[in-house]
Amino acid sequence: MQPLFSETGLKRVEEVARAGLLCAFDFDGTLVPIMSRPEEVRLSDDVRGKLLRLSAHAPVAIITGRALEDIRGLLGFTPDYVVGNHGMEGVPGWEARAAVHAQQCAGWKAQLTGLLARTPGAEGIEIEDKRYSLSVHYRAAPDWQRAAVFLDEVCAALDPQPRLVAGKCILSLVGVDAWHKGNALEALMELSGARTAVYAGDDVTDEDVFRIKRAELLSVRVEHRPDSAADFFIPRAEDTERLLDELIARLAACDARNWLRKETALHQ
Numbered sequence: 222m223q224p225l226f227s228e229t230g231l232k233r234v235e236e237v238a239r240a241g242l243l244c245a246f247d248f249d250g251t252l253v254p255i256m257s258r259p260e261e262v263r264l265s266d267d268v269r270g271k272l273l274r275l276s277a278h279a280p281v282a283i284i285t286g287r288a289l290e291d292i293r294g295l296l297g298f299t300p301d302y303v304v305g306n307h308g309m310e311g312v313p314g315w316e317a318r319a320a321v322h323a324q325q326c327a328g329w330k331a332q333l334t335g336l337l338a339r340t341p342g343a344e345g346i347e348i349e350d351k352r353y354s355l356s357v358h359y360r361a362a363p364d365w366q367r368a369a370v371f372l373d374e375v376c377a378a379l380d381p382q383p384r385l386v387a388g389k390c391i392l393s394l395v396g397v398d399a400w401h402k403g404n405a406l407e408a409l410m411e412l413s414g415a416r417t418a419v420y421a422g423d424d425v426t427d428e429d430v431f432r433i434k435r436a437e438l439l440s441v442r443v444e445h446r447p448d449s450a451a452d453f454f455i456p457r458a459e460d461t462e463r464l465l466d467e468l469i470a471r472l473a474a475c476d477a478r479n480w481l482r483k484e485t486a487l488h489q
């Protein structure tokens with residue numbers, strides 16, 4: 222993992238930022254800083270303005286763990302693509318699996334609510350029901366490490382077993398065969414016919430994208446982490462603004478336009 226804002230990193234930006242680029246971003250921790258509670262997050266006017274400027278030059282996709290209904294309200298603009306629930310919601314054809322995911326999710330919620338209510342040690346743990354997946358938050362727990370271990374133990378009793386993805390004071394419960402962010406990004410590249418792509422994300426669910434090794438994909442992690450599969454890193458969520466500036470400048474210099482034919486865009 223190397224710094225993006227280095228000679229090597231900026232050379233990679235130069236290579237991918239040309240006509241045919243798809244720009245994809247995670248939301249929490251990437252476009253907005255992490256807050257104590259999910260509902261406290263606001264996309265700044267500066268970042269929204271830069272995303273809008275970028276979308277004049279290239280299609281923009283938001284691929285988030287949040288539910289679609291939730292993220293749409295937070296964005297305040299309509300990107301070319303919006304994918305929710307870690308890749309499960311919003312990619313064409315996703316509805317075919319929706320009922321199965323919703324049923325599994327409702328089952329986990331009912332089991333987990335019961336388990337948490339009768340097991341001591343669940344203080345500060347909250348379930349966010351996103352219809353197709355669950356986020357179990359423990360940022361308000363008195364001891365984060367203990368809460369993470371406790372949740373792993375409790376979730377081991379769930380039937381059927383979900384895929385458990387540990388993140389920033391959060392445990393995500395998704396279907397074992399559910400689409401993840403990596404599947405979503407590759408599907409959007411295929412659907413749109415993108416020649417290159419850039420993806421920025423900050424958490425463990427973004428590793429599903431970072432693990433994709435394709436010469437045409439530039440992956441960027443917010444915050445250095447030695448075991449991340451991302452190619453490059455930027456130090457903090459605030460540095461995403463510079464990434465947006467670098468992309469806009471290079472795309473403008475080669476007179477790139479948002480090449481996505483509007484009739485194929487998913488205006489969700």
Ligand SMILES: O=P(O)(O)OC[C@H]1O[C@H](O[C@H]2O[C@H](CO)[C@@H](O)[C@H](O)[C@H]2O)[C@H](O)[C@@H](O)[C@@H]1O
Binds near residue numbers: 256288351391
């Ligand atoms: O894929 P993302 O867009 O990064 O979404 C991941 C999760 O983000 C939210 O939780 C995280 O952000 C909260 C607000 O800053 C923070 O309080 C929490 O501790 C973080 O884990 C969101 O609530 C989840 O649904 C998303 O899966």
